[in-house]
Amino acid sequence: MRDQGTTRGHDGTRITTREAAELLGVKPETVYAYVSRGQLSSRREPGGRGSTFDAEEVAALARRNRREPAVGSPAAGELSVRTSITLIEKDRYFYRGVDATELADRHSYEEIAEWLWTGRLRPGITFTAPESAVTVARRAVAALPEHTGPTDRLRVAAIAAATADPLRFDLSPQAVLGAARTLIPTLVAALPPLRPDHRDEGPLARRLWGRLTGRDPDETSVRALDTALGLLVDHDLAASTLAVRVAASARAHAYAAVSAGLGVLEGPLHGAAGGLAHRMLLDVLDRGTAAPVVADELRAGRTIPGLGHRLYPGEDPRARALFSVLEELPVAAPALAAARDIVSTTARHAPLHANVDLALAVLTVxxxxxxxxxxxxxxxxxxxxxxxxxxxxxxxRPLRMRPSGRYVGARPPQPLPR
Incomplete structure (x- = not known):
C-alpha cells in the first residue's frame, strides 16, 4: 500500500513537505527556504492540503548537499568555491591547466579570453562592438564630469551597454558569450581617445592604446600592452571576482555581474596599486635614486607599492613575464632601472619581490x-x-553564495527602544 502522503503527478513521483525534509535532513521550514532560493520547485496537488515536491529533484539536492557544504558554513571551512578556470601553484599560475604566462606570450588578449570562456583557441579572433551599443555607452560616459575616474567610466559604459541589449536576461552560454564579445570592445570604445586621428581598428590592445596615451602605437609597445592584458585576465577568486560570482549566483545578467566587479575595483586595496606604483616610479626617476623615495614611503607608514604578493613567496610570475617583454622596449629602460632600484633598495631589509603592479607601472610610465x-x-x-x-x-545551483552570519549583538529579548 502506497504512503498516504505520496502522490504521483505527470512528472513522476511526488512527495510531501515532511518527506522532503526527512530526505534532506532539514526542518520543513528549510524546505520552503530552498523553494524561495530557486533550489527546489513545489506544486499544490488538486484537493491537497500542502505542497508536493518532485522526488528526483529532492534526491538530487540531497546528493549535492552531502557532497558540497554550503559556502561559508562551518563544514566548508574557509570560503572556497569550486572552479576550473585558474589554478595558482607555487610561483606559477594556469588558465584551464595551461601556463598563463606562456599563453600571454604567444596569444592575444582576445584569444586568451576565448580559451578561458570556451576551452578552445580561436587564432586571430578580434572582438567588435555594435554601433548602437557604442553610441549609447559613449553618450553616457560623455555626460560624466571631466574628473571622473576610469572605473566610473567603465561601470557607466557597462550599464549603458546593458540597456542597449534586449537579450541581456538570456543566461544561456551562447547568449552570454555573444554579450561578452561585444561588451569588452564597447567598454574600450566608450573611453575618449587621446589622439584626434585615432581609429578603432585591429586587436583590442591597439584600440585601447589610443585611449591611454597620445604616443604612436608601435608594434613592440602594443605587444607589451596586449601581454599585460593577457596576464591580468584572471587570478582565481580575487575580491572583485568573488563579487561577480555572488551576482551571478543570484542570476544577475552578465552586464550586472561585470558592474559588480567594477564596483569592487573602486576600493583602494584592489586594482589601484598600479597607479600608486606609477607615482612612485615617477618620483624615483625625478630624484635619481630609490633610497629617499622608499624612506619617505616607510616614514609615512605606507607599504611599498608594487612589492610582494600573498599568493607568491617569490617573484610574481606576471611581473616576470611582463618585465621580459618590456626589456625589448628601449623607451622602457629608465623606468625598468628605477623599478630594479626600488626592489634592490627594499631587499636590504625585507625579502620582497616585484609584483605585477610594479611591472604594469613600468609600462604606463x-x-x-x-x-x-x-x-x-x-x-x-x-x-x-x-x-x-x-x-x-x-x-x-542558484543562490549558493550565501554564507551564514555569526550574530554577536545583544541577545533577545530586548525592550523596545524609547
Whole structure:
C-alpha cells in the first residue's frame, strides 16, 4: 500500500513537505527556504492540503548537499568555491591547466579570453562592438564630469551597454558569450581617445592604446600592452571576482555581474596599486635614486607599492613575464632601472619581490600614460575573467553564495527602544 502522503503527478513521483525534509535532513521550514532560493520547485496537488515536491529533484539536492557544504558554513571551512578556470601553484599560475604566462606570450588578449570562456583557441579572433551599443555607452560616459575616474567610466559604459541589449536576461552560454564579445570592445570604445586621428581598428590592445596615451602605437609597445592584458585576465577568486560570482549566483545578467566587479575595483586595496606604483616610479626617476623615495614611503607608514604578493613567496610570475617583454622596449629602460632600484633598495631589509603592479607601472610610465592607466588596463583585462566566472557560476545551483552570519549583538529579548 502506497504512503498516504505520496502522490504521483505527470512528472513522476511526488512527495510531501515532511518527506522532503526527512530526505534532506532539514526542518520543513528549510524546505520552503530552498523553494524561495530557486533550489527546489513545489506544486499544490488538486484537493491537497500542502505542497508536493518532485522526488528526483529532492534526491538530487540531497546528493549535492552531502557532497558540497554550503559556502561559508562551518563544514566548508574557509570560503572556497569550486572552479576550473585558474589554478595558482607555487610561483606559477594556469588558465584551464595551461601556463598563463606562456599563453600571454604567444596569444592575444582576445584569444586568451576565448580559451578561458570556451576551452578552445580561436587564432586571430578580434572582438567588435555594435554601433548602437557604442553610441549609447559613449553618450553616457560623455555626460560624466571631466574628473571622473576610469572605473566610473567603465561601470557607466557597462550599464549603458546593458540597456542597449534586449537579450541581456538570456543566461544561456551562447547568449552570454555573444554579450561578452561585444561588451569588452564597447567598454574600450566608450573611453575618449587621446589622439584626434585615432581609429578603432585591429586587436583590442591597439584600440585601447589610443585611449591611454597620445604616443604612436608601435608594434613592440602594443605587444607589451596586449601581454599585460593577457596576464591580468584572471587570478582565481580575487575580491572583485568573488563579487561577480555572488551576482551571478543570484542570476544577475552578465552586464550586472561585470558592474559588480567594477564596483569592487573602486576600493583602494584592489586594482589601484598600479597607479600608486606609477607615482612612485615617477618620483624615483625625478630624484635619481630609490633610497629617499622608499624612506619617505616607510616614514609615512605606507607599504611599498608594487612589492610582494600573498599568493607568491617569490617573484610574481606576471611581473616576470611582463618585465621580459618590456626589456625589448628601449623607451622602457629608465623606468625598468628605477623599478630594479626600488626592489634592490627594499631587499636590504625585507625579502620582497616585484609584483605585477610594479611591472604594469613600468609600462604606463614608459608609454607616457596617466597615473590612472594601470587601473584601466586591469579593469578591461579582468572583465574577460569575470565573464568566465559568470558562465561557471550559472552552472551551479542558484543562490549558493550565501554564507551564514555569526550574530554577536545583544541577545533577545530586548525592550523596545524609547
Amino acid at each position: 614608459a608609454s607616457g600614460m596617466k597615473t590612472t592607466a594601470a587601473e584601466t588596463v586591469f579593469a578591461v583585462a579582468r572583465t574577460a575573467g569575470w565573464i568566465a566566472h559568470t558562465l561557471e557560476e550559472y552552472e551551479e
